[in-house]
Amino acid sequence: MGPLHSFMLDLNDPNVEKLFYKDDWEEITSDLPSQALYSEDTEIYMDKFVGVKSVLDLEELLKERPMDPECQVIHYCLDQWLDLYKTTDPSPFSIIHSLGESWWMQNAWGASRKLAHGVPHSFIIPGEKATLDSVDRINKNMAPTDHKRIGPKADLLWRTMIAPEQDWGAAEAACEWDPLGDKYRYESTHKLPRQLHDILVGRTYDVDLTECLRKEFVT
DSSP: OOOOOOOOOOTTOHHHHTTSOHHHHHHHHSSOOOOOOOOHHHHHHHHTTTTOOSHHHHHHHTTSOOSSHHHHHHHHHHHHHHHHHHOOTTOGGGSHHHHOHHHHHHHTSGGGGGTTTTSTTEEEEEEEEEOHHHHHHHHTTSOSSSOOOOOOEEEEEEEEOSSSOEEEEEEOOOSSOOTTSHHHHHIIIIIHHHHHHHHHHHHHHHTTOOHHHHHHHHO
């Protein structure tokens, strides 16, 4: 099971294109799947930040909170990063690992908790929760005792909180992007793919998929 990565890139932003080698950019932009477009209001709002060159520029643009729900998520995320850049005694970027991944997830990527807003019964749950499907897989062959049900824990879960509760996605957090670190290698090549695989298998049972088709689909 190979590494699993997910990125969101604005392919129309010339500043994003400058970050990649020409060959890499051509590969990224070729054979693209269809995707939902941002609303016109969101596009206009994001364009306001193209010319930002300083903390003061960003602070000025964030003084007015937008009314559009999508724009509010963008505003919330940028406002968190504005706080990070304005904190200087000491700067959180100078003590990255001392603060821990949970701190960074809450203070830098708190907007991730808002991604399920507007989806009925859905919540993004932060903080070392085990996926329900991984718990079921690990515990299904154990005797029915009073032992604590165990399973690999995720840093973020997308869960519908209506009976029966179901998981739809999982994510791992880190203090910084370190593709050579042991944590990154373990979580991206084993832990997270295993959790997502368990979720996928669990949802195939929910729709009563035939066993032969399920095996073909999830292997």
